[in-house]
Amino acid sequence: MSKKRKQKQSALSQITKEYTMPTWTTTKPKPVVLGPSINERKLTPEDEQRATKYDNSRLMSMLYFALSLKRPHKGSGEQKLLEAIAQHIPRGFPKHYDEAGNLHVDARQTEANRTLFVSHVDTVHRDDGVNAIKQTPSVWYASGSQLGADDGAGTAMLMHLLYHKVPAYYIFTVGEECGGIGAKVVSDDQALLKQFDRAIAFDRRNNSSVITHQGYGRCCSDAFAEALSDKFNDAGLLYMPDDGGVYTDTAEFVDVIPECTNISIGYMAEHTDREALDILHFRHLADAVLSFDWDNLPTERDPSVDDFASGNNWWSGSMYGGAKHNYGYDTYSWLKEDYPTQATGTYPANDTSTTWTDDDDLYCALEEAANRHDTGYLWSLLSDHIETYYGVTLPLSATINFKRADLHRWQKQVGQQPTEDILDEIAEQLTII
Numbered sequence: 001m002s003k004k005r006k007q008k009q010s011a012l013s014q015i016t017k018e019y020t021m022p023t024w025t026t027t028k029p030k031p032v033v034l035g036p037s038i039n040e041r042k043l044t045p046e047d048e049q050r051a052t053k054y055d056n057s058r059l060m061s062m063l064y065f066a067l068s069l070k071r072p073h074k075g076s077g078e079q080k081l082l083e084a085i086a087q088h089i090p091r092g093f094p095k096h097y098d099e100a101g102n103l104h105v106d107a108r109q110t111e112a113n114r115t116l117f118v119s120h121v122d123t124v125h126r127d128d129g130v131n132a133i134k135q136t137p138s139v140w141y142a143s144g145s146q147l148g149a150d151d152g153a154g155t156a157m158l159m160h161l162l163y164h165k166v167p168a169y170y171i172f173t174v175g176e177e178c179g180g181i182g183a184k185v186v187s188d189d190q191a192l193l194k195q196f197d198r199a200i201a202f203d204r205r206n207n208s209s210v211i212t213h214q215g216y217g218r219c220c221s222d223a224f225a226e227a228l229s230d231k232f233n234d235a236g237l238l239y240m241p242d243d244g245g246v247y248t249d250t251a252e253f254v255d256v257i258p259e260c261t262n263i264s265i266g267y268m269a270e271h272t273d274r275e276a277l278d279i280l281h282f283r284h285l286a287d288a289v290l291s292f293d294w295d296n297l298p299t300e301r302d303p304s305v306d307d308f309a310s311g312n313n314w315w316s317g318s319m320y321g322g323a324k325h326n327y328g329y330d331t332y333s334w335l336k337e338d339y340p341t342q343a344t345g346t347y348p349a350n351d352t353s354t355t356w357t358d359d360d361d362l363y364c365a366l367e368e369a370a371n372r373h374d375t376g377y378l379w380s381l382l383s384d385h386i387e388t389y390y391g392v393t394l395p396l397s398a399t400i401n402f403k404r405a406d407l408h409r410w411q412k413q414v415g416q417q418p419t420e421d422i423l424d425e426i427a428e429q430l431t432i433i
């Protein structure tokens with residue numbers, strides 16, 4: 001063998017060594033005593049089955065690999081993850097880096113494939129390094145640091161779709177946490193974006209949102225969000241349109257792509273060292289995303305029309321697992337009628353913490369979802385407030401004990417922002433388990 005060839009071979013083997021996926025196994029998760037005090041979920045038989053199914057899978061290996069790296073923008077972790085992704089893309093799909101360093105993969109098969117999937121590979125970490133991942137049967141988190149499931153989980157989900165050759169275009173972006181640096185460069189390429197009817201990110205907290213609004217503007221139609229929720233719910237999940245989105249990469253594409261959304265991937269308390277990933281939800285979602293044809297979703301929104309009709313409100317999304325006042329609660333009767341099992345079964349109403357003024361299965365279901373993952377905007381305001389005025393750090397196990405009548409009253413009083421008085425009132429009603 002020539003000297004040159006030898007050199008090349010040894011360089012290649014080094015790369016392979018560096019980016020070999022660690023084998024991940026669910027068989028014996030270490031018992032965890034300390035850590036984020038998230039309400040542990042009990043595994044259903046389906047959860048157990050999925051745990052076995054995804055044991056040692058490429059999906060879980062990619063997830064573990066991504067989360068084990070801190071990935072600040074422009075750091076080595078961000079780059080390592082991109083290189084690992086590039087290396088593990090199934091053969092035959094064209095791929096390239098654009099000028100911002102985003103990785104593009106074209107897995108479309110026909111012109112009818114008009115779906116774009118996006119995830120960001122960077123995290124809010126300040127420095128590169130190794131993340132020590134802790135696992136319980138239902139939750140993953142990092143010891144003393146952000147887990148980086150925002151959006152390592154979405155990135156692993158895109159790879160899962162790619163491993164299964166779901167025909168679509170995929171972009172792994174850089175610098176989302178620094179203001180969508182990568183996505184902004186993509187948005188300059190109108191010719192590319194015009195090839196898509198929908199842009200999908202899995203970069204939303206909790207487990208029930210299909211985001212219809214980011215910032216103050218609409219990003220996808222209700223028809224699209226409900227159809228997509230339907231697809232997930234047919235697979236046993238409980239999703240619904242949520243107009244409380246803030247920002248992710250797909251927000252950069254709304255002027256060209258009709259339906260842009262962001263879907264709950266199961267992380268909670270992102271950007272804090274209490275960030276955790278609901279691994280049961282993650283695996284369930286992994287099943288669901290392969291169960292239907294993404295190109296069959298309706299396309300209704302006109303991207304040339306700005307729609308600011310609905311804004312962010314402080315009781316947004318996660319408070320109710322997605323349902324909000326300005327849709328009118330009754331809009332969600334379809335959910336209850338169509339998905340009675342999810343509304344009463346997956347989220348059993350064993351509520352000891354909350355008093356509802358009427359007995360409605362759906363509200364109980366939503367309230368359960370909210371209690372288990374209540375880390376939304378109100379939550380962050382509340383925890384800041386409590387830390388400032390009570391000197392206490394709010395554990396994730398805290399649940400808000402309120403009456404629906406109170407919520408309506410607060411809603412009327414505060415308009416767009418909760419006052420300190422109201423935060424105080426809510427704080428007094430906290431139950432900490």
Ligand SMILES: [Zn+2]
Pocket residue numbers: 120150151176203248
């Ligand atoms: Zn994110």
